[in-house]
Amino acid sequence: xxxxxxxxxxxxxxxxxxxxxxxxxxxxxxxxxxxxxxxxxxxxxxxxxxxxxxxxxxxxxxxxxxxxxxxxxxxxxxxxxxxxxxxxxxxxxxxxxxxxxxxxxxxxxxxxxxxxxxxxxxxxxxxxxxxxxxxxxxxxxxxxxxxxxxxxxxxxxxxxxxxxxxxxxxxxxxxxxxxxxxxxxxxxxxxxxxxxxxxxxxxxxxxxxxxxxxxxxxxxxxxxxxxxxxxxxxxxxxxxxxxxxxxxxxxxxxxxxx
Numbered sequence: 001x002x003x004x005x006x007x008x009x010x011x012x013x014x015x016x017x018x019x020x021x022x023x024x025x026x027x028x029x030x031x032x033x034x035x036x037x038x039x040x041x042x043x044x045x046x047x048x049x050x051x052x053x054x055x056x057x058x059x060x061x062x063x064x065x066x067x068x069x070x071x072x073x074x075x076x077x078x079x080x081x082x083x084x085x086x087x088x089x090x091x092x093x094x095x096x097x098x099x100x101x102x103x104x105x106x107x108x109x110x111x112x113x114x115x116x117x118x119x120x121x122x123x124x125x126x127x128x129x130x131x132x133x134x135x136x137x138x139x140x141x142x143x144x145x146x147x148x149x150x151x152x153x154x155x156x157x158x159x160x161x162x163x164x165x166x167x168x169x170x171x172x173x174x175x176x177x178x179x180x181x182x183x184x185x186x187x188x189x190x191x192x193x194x195x196x197x198x199x200x201x202x203x204x205x206x207x208x209x210x211x212x213x214x215x216x217x218x219x220x221x222x223x224x225x226x227x228x229x230x231x232x233x234x235x236x237x238x239x240x241x242x243x244x245x246x247x248x249x250x251x252x253x254x255x256x257x258x
Contacts, residue, residue, distance in 0.1 A: 014189070034235060043250040044153075155249065
């Protein structure tokens with residue numbers, strides 16, 4: 001039951017964020033979006049380090065001076081995986097005029113949702129891998145440590161849910177449909193987490209690599225999308241402040257609860 005609650009917490013954050021479409025009439029201002037994007041970046045970077053890479057290296061201590069190998073290999077594979085997904089799936093980032101990936105006849109709103117869904121895949125994988133590690137008796141990952149990651153991702157999912165649903169509303173979509181699309185973009189997280197946990201028996205031998213794989217995928221999203229969007233134009237320092245706040249909150253959550 002604790003595991004089920006843990007994998008559903010991130011979706012709750014997305015759902016609450018998407019629900020902002022029922023209470024706010026206009027799209028979030030540029031300054032607020034920059035702050036929220038920076039905040040999400042800070043949470044994801046801190047989660048990648050404290051919740052994924054450090055446990056990965058702790059689990060690899062028996063390799064001595066080569067304990068960094070699973071972290072390095074998995075991180076690079078995670079980045080390559082997201083790079084391939086970016087090329088294979090047609091999607092449109094917020095504020096962009098041209099879509100990425102293969103050419104398609106999909107609607108602009110559909111490609112906006114696909115872009116956020118791509119971002120959510122590594123987050124779901126990260127939650128699933130951490131809970132799989134918690135369930136494996138051979139690791140040092142605790143229930144509270146796994147919950148800290150879920151709570152941190154849920155916190156940064158709240159602004160993501162709002163950032164996707166409000167623009168969809170401004171594109172002419174009804175509030176209910178805009179909310180539904182924001183919600184659906186977050187469903188991939190518990191799905192990816194549950195699949196990972198279901199495979200726990202097979203993945204335990206390579207768990208350190210999977211932890212760092214999820215970290216690499218999350219860092220790809222941060223460096224490729226979130227930070228550039230938070231830094232473009234005027235007042236880029238707002239995104240930097242948001243990053244610092246998000247990083248500190250996630251770091252504190254992981255250390256206090258883990």
